[in-house]
Amino acid sequence: MRARSRNRSHGETGTLWISFSDLMSALMLIFVLVLFYAVYQYYDMLEIKTAELLRQSGILDQQAAQLTLSQQELESKEAALNETKQALESKEDELNEQSQKLTETEQAQLLLQAKLVLQESTLNSLQARLSEQEEQLKTAQASLDEATAAQQLQQAQLEAQQAQLYAQQTQMEAQQTQMEAQQAQLDKLVGVKSAIIEELVRALADSNISGASVDESGAIVFSSEMLFDVNRSTLKDVGKAFLNSFIPGYLKVLMSDEYSQYVSQIVIEGHTDTDGTFLKNMQLSQERAYAVLRYILSSEFTGISSQAKLRLQEIVTVNGRSFSDPIYRANGSVDMAASRRVVIKFRLNDEEMVNEMLSILENMNR
DSSP states (O other): OHHHHHHHHHHHHHHHHHHHHHHHHHHHHHHHHHHHHHHHEEEEEEEEHHHHHHHHHHHHHHHHHHHHHHHHHHHHHHHHHHHHHHHHHHHHHHHHHHHHHHHHHHHHHHHHHHHHHHHHHHHHHHHHHHHHHHHHHHHHHHHHHHHHHHHHHHHHHHHHHHHHHHHHHHHHHHHHHHHHHHHHHOOOHHHHHHHHHHHHHHHHHHTTOOSSOOOOOSSSEEGGGGGGOOOOOOOOOOHHHHHHHHHHHHHHTTSTTTTTTEEEEEEEEEEEOOSHHHHHHHHHHHHHHHHHHHHHHHHHHHSSOHHHHHHHHHHHHEEEEETOOBBBBTTSSSSSHHEEEEEEEEEETTTHHHHHHHHHHHHHHH
């Protein structure tokens, strides 16, 4: 049993060993396979790596070639850069020189600019003075033009005045001739008027009446008391008798063939004193003058012919003067009685012109 047990143990040990040996063989085989696979993988990887290394070596060679080329280019560029640097340094020197020249130029320009500013200021001052002188010149020119125009105007006025003076001289010569003729006519009219006044004074003296007078102008002045009552305009009988005794001789002188051609107007004026209003006295004076004329032109008055009455109507005028022309005493007070009057006066042809001529002649003789 022990033998069997030993045999059995020996047999189990041999089996175990075989199994271990198989196991080890298997493990070895696996190891070998693994090793072979690893070697295979290694060589495959090596080939791959070798190929990769060869590829990378080619790339490196290319890169080396490119690097060499780049190095050459870099060296070339570096040389060019050095040349450029030298050129830049040369340019920088030139630039510094130019900058210095520019600085000098700028300083010169500043100096020139300062001179230009000064010159511009001087030019502006000169321009202002020139403008002022131009204004003065324009003013002087305007004054000269104005003076020239004034001189021309004065020349024209002088020529016009000379022409006017010549015309006036010619006119004066003509007027002198006319005045000489008018002087002759004046002398004649004065002589005629003096003769008429003498005739009227004579006629008044021949009528042998009182209360009437002839002044130096030939006017016949009647006291109103001999014609009218106070504040009345109706002729009294004594007044009518006075007119009957004087008017025919008066009109006979003025309407005679010798003097009628010179008589242009006979005026009958009524005058009052200063008692009462102006309008009331105007009415009274007008009515009294009208009453005298109305009586002379009436059929009751037979001292002159109807033809003489018609001639009288052509030249007679009736005026009321109220108290506009009173008579004063020596002491300056109004003479009331003398102011109440009726005046009959005559005017000759061109008597106003003659009076004006007399005034002109008097002024010329002064």
